[in-house]
Amino acid sequence: MPPEAGKGRAPNIRDVAALAGVSYQTVSRVLNGSEKIRPETKQRVLEAIEESGFRPNQAARALVTSRSRTIGVLSTHQHAHFGPQTMVHAMEVAAAESGYRLAVVTTGTTAASIVEALERLQSQAVEALVVVAPKVSVFEAIEDSSLDLPLVTLDSSIHNKRPGRTHSFAVDQYEGARMATRHLIELGHRSIIHVAGPQDWIEADERMQGFLYELSENDLPVRAPILGELSADFGYRAGLELVRRRDFSAVFAANDHMALGLLHAFRDEGLSVPGDVSVVGFDDIPDAAHYLPPLTTVRQDFAAVGRRSVEIVIGAIDTGSLGALELIRPTLMVRESTAPPPVAWR
Amino acid sequence: MPPEAGKGRAPNIRDVAALAGVSYQTVSRVLNGSEKIRPETKQRVLEAIEESGFRPNQAARALVTSRSRTIGVLSTHQHAHFGPQTMVHAMEVAAAESGYRLAVVTTGTTAASIVEALERLQSQAVEALVVVAPKVSVFEAIEDSSLDLPLVTLDSSIHNKRPGRTHSFAVDQYEGARMATRHLIELGHRSIIHVAGPQDWIEADERMQGFLYELSENDLPVRAPILGELSADFGYRAGLELVRRRDFSAVFAANDHMALGLLHAFRDEGLSVPGDVSVVGFDDIPDAAHYLPPLTTVRQDFAAVGRRSVEIVIGAIDTGSLGALELIRPTLMVRESTAPPPVAWR
DNA sequence: CGCCGTCGTGTGAACGTACACATGGACCCT
DNA sequence: AGGGTCCATGTGTACGTTCACACGACGGCG
Numbered sequence: 001m002p003p004e005a006g007k008g009r010a011p012n013i014r015d016v017a018a019l020a021g022v023s024y025q026t027v028s029r030v031l032n033g034s035e036k037i038r039p040e041t042k043q044r045v046l047e048a049i050e051e052s053g054f055r056p057n058q059a060a061r062a063l064v065t066s067r068s069r070t071i072g073v074l075s076t077h078q079h080a081h082f083g084p085q086t087m088v089h090a091m092e093v094a095a096a097e098s099g100y101r102l103a104v105v106t107t108g109t110t111a112a113s114i115v116e117a118l119e120r121l122q123s124q125a126v127e128a129l130v131v132v133a134p135k136v137s138v139f140e141a142i143e144d145s146s147l148d149l150p151l152v153t154l155d156s157s158i159h160n161k162r163p164g165r166t167h168s169f170a171v172d173q174y175e176g177a178r179m180a181t182r183h184l185i186e187l188g189h190r191s192i193i194h195v196a197g198p199q200d201w202i203e204a205d206e207r208m209q210g211f212l213y214e215l216s217e218n219d220l221p222v223r224a225p226i227l228g229e230l231s232a233d234f235g236y237r238a239g240l241e242l243v244r245r246r247d248f249s250a251v252f253a254a255n256d257h258m259a260l261g262l263l264h265a266f267r268d269e270g271l272s273v274p275g276d277v278s279v280v281g282f283d284d285i286p287d288a289a290h291y292l293p294p295l296t297t298v299r300q301d302f303a304a305v306g307r308r309s310v311e312i313v314i315g316a317i318d319t320g321s322l323g324a325l326e327l328i329r330p331t332l333m334v335r336e337s338t339a340p341p342p343v344a345w346r
Numbered sequence: 347m348p349p350e351a352g353k354g355r356a357p358n359i360r361d362v363a364a365l366a367g368v369s370y371q372t373v374s375r376v377l378n379g380s381e382k383i384r385p386e387t388k389q390r391v392l393e394a395i396e397e398s399g400f401r402p403n404q405a406a407r408a409l410v411t412s413r414s415r416t417i418g419v420l421s422t423h424q425h426a427h428f429g430p431q432t433m434v435h436a437m438e439v440a441a442a443e444s445g446y447r448l449a450v451v452t453t454g455t456t457a458a459s460i461v462e463a464l465e466r467l468q469s470q471a472v473e474a475l476v477v478v479a480p481k482v483s484v485f486e487a488i489e490d491s492s493l494d495l496p497l498v499t500l501d502s503s504i505h506n507k508r509p510g511r512t513h514s515f516a517v518d519q520y521e522g523a524r525m526a527t528r529h530l531i532e533l534g535h536r537s538i539i540h541v542a543g544p545q546d547w548i549e550a551d552e553r554m555q556g557f558l559y560e561l562s563e564n565d566l567p568v569r570a571p572i573l574g575e576l577s578a579d580f581g582y583r584a585g586l587e588l589v590r591r592r593d594f595s596a597v598f599a600a601n602d603h604m605a606l607g608l609l610h611a612f613r614d615e616g617l618s619v620p621g622d623v624s625v626v627g628f629d630d631i632p633d634a635a636h637y638l639p640p641l642t643t644v645r646q647d648f649a650a651v652g653r654r655s656v657e658i659v660i661g662a663i664d665t666g667s668l669g670a671l672e673l674i675r676p677t678l679m680v681r682e683s684t685a686p687p688p689v690a691w692r
Numbered sequence: 693c694g695c696c697g698t699c700g701t702g703t704g705a706a707c708g709t710a711c712a713c714a715t716g717g718a719c720c721c722t
Numbered sequence: 723a724g725g726g727t728c729c730a731t732g733t734g735t736a737c738g739t740t741c742a743c744a745c746g747a748c749g750g751c752g
Contacts, residue, residue, distance in 0.1 A: 025711095
């Protein structure tokens with residue numbers, strides 16, 4: 001007979017027990033990998049599970065253990081696309097390996113929508129939280145919301161605000177920005193502009209800080225960064241504005257999409273990259289190697305971040321304590337969008 | 347006193363009942379929006395809920411109703427990035443509005459990983475399934491897996507295989523491909539090559555069929571499409587190969603990433619776009635408007651697809667029946683990567 | 693004036709599992 | 723031989739909610 005036959009009800013632990021000729025508790029033990037069980041009995045139970053098509057009821061399990069085995073993921077839609085997508089996928093795989101699942105909630109940027117996202121997460125009884133796209137306002141909302149969970153944030157500056165309960169883990173944005181800037185300086189650029197992301201966005205801010213630090217370290221003039229969204233559209237508009245000023249020989253963009261917009265604007269206005277101006281991006285999305293020209297950028301290992309963040313958070317659930325800040329070094333990918341400045345700028 | 351104070355246990359329905367001076371069943375009725383309840387009592391219960399910080403236990407609810415209120419989403423990592431990301435976000439919002447949540451599982455392309463993904467979905471007791479990235483092998487695996495759920499697939503050709511239980515809903519890929527091809531033909535191109543996606547990928551296949559149909563409709567010579575991954579890397583390699591052949595004046599790429607790779611290859615080999623060759627993409631990802639040159643492409647309303655698919659699937663859960671195939675028309679975005687063919691090709 | 697229907701509310705059971713504890717047998721040590 | 727220990731397995735109960743049903747009060751109607 002087919003496994004799913006019989007009455008409409010799904011088989012439960014007692015059906016399996018009856019089939020195997022043991023008590024339901026024995027089945028439960030097999031399910032939970034208890035040691036104290038005779039291999040022969042275990043085998044019989046396993047066969048009964050197979051035969052009946054039994055599948056443990058997560059709801060019942062969650063109810064009695066008061067453990068949801070769910071990790072909440074808070075992501076912002078804003079910064080959609082490659083990075084978060086890759087991280088979340090890696091997180092999902094890592095979570096599944098440890099018997100956890102993910103509750104992914106994407107939120108807008110307004111305070112109200114963040115609160116609402118936290119609400120949804122709480123109603124799913126998540127045991128821990130990973131904040132993928134850390135904005136300052138997200139943390140403010142979390143502080144306010146009196147929810148007390150192990151929290152991993154994918155940035156490198158918040159962790160000291162909630163000692164013991166918060167763990168930061170991330171690619172070192174600050175260092176990445178310094179690498180990008182240093183690369184331009186080593187090529188001979190002395191007038192470098194930064195097109196930055198929104199400043200309430202922690203990563204964007206760190207990239208800017210890294211940029212500014214490296215500039216002052218080398219006694220170079222600091223010009224105010226241009227602030228905007230992390231999109232190609234904004235990069236394009238910023239590029240047009242920059243062309244009018246013409247007071248720079250290199251631009252460091254806060255991400256690759258912005259850099260693409262800059263490339264577009266510069267081409268439209270007759271500026272050659274890297275002949276007239278050099279451009280560096282951040283992220284190394286798969287398309288970046290095919291931009292015209294192929295983009296010099298800072299590569300982040302998104303998958304590693306996703307994987308590790310889940311490991312950390314599961315560790316925190318089990319042990320109750322979180323470690324310190326960890327950082328992954330990014331890599332500079334030098335391609336064709338950077339070159340020494342034109343003679344006029346040396 | 348703070349809402350979360352007291353013993354370690356979270357407040358339950360009985361605590362609320364005691365606080366409001368009613369029975370637990372009355373609280374349950376308020377929670378479920380029952381009609382038969384005096385407004386005054388309801389008010390009192392609501393206040394007690396507020397005061398105690400009560401939050402209904404989803405696990406208990408799921409256990410007794412045997413309803414998980416979870417919609418499974420099966421996505422493939424392969425085709426990561428913009429489209430799926432946008433759809434899933436829209437789905438999540440739409441689901442939350444109706445009190446559902448999403449269980450997103452991303453799978454690789456091997457049969458084993460698809461089976462494993464379905465397994466994970468089943469263990470989460472999803473009530474319905476939306477297949478975001480439909481591959482032929484996914485449906486084969488679903489057929490084999492004896493799981494019987496309302497199923498919405500985001501493509502337009504599978505739906506008649508499981509009448510009544512499956513609903514297809516999608517942007518009309520076939521029509522989109524015809525629009526793109528027709529655009530090239532109207533510009534005067536007579537030798538058009540298609541760089542196609544993997545053929546076990548239903549959408550990619552439909553795009554190819556649309557392309558082929560439009561060609562034969564216009565009595566144009568059909569050259570074998572180049573098959574490969576939907577990535578810029580592959581587009582680049584295909585582009586290099588195409589340049590060697592030089593037997594075309596236009597290329598229709600199966601997605602924007604591929605088109606970007608083509609642009610890169612053509613530039614590397616000294617071919618001007620659209621001067622020497624025209625290029626059309628598919629998807630209209632946000633970057634496409636900033637490619638060099640800005641890409642003519644077919645826009646899909648991903649958010650609408652995501653939203654509607656959840657509506658359909660929830661309707662199916664409630665009523666038990668699914669409607670017929672629905673299609674959304676895409677839009678052709680004409681930008682600068684297409685122009686009439688050079689004189690030699692007319 | 694008694695009956696019935698309706699409204700608002702309460703009581704008992706059930707969902708499927710894991711935990712705490714109980715049981716019975718085999719074995720070892722003294 | 724007796725007691726203690728460990729092993730393998732079984733029994734009772736609790737988790738928090740909803741469903742089916744029961745119940746009292748009230749009003750309308752014959």
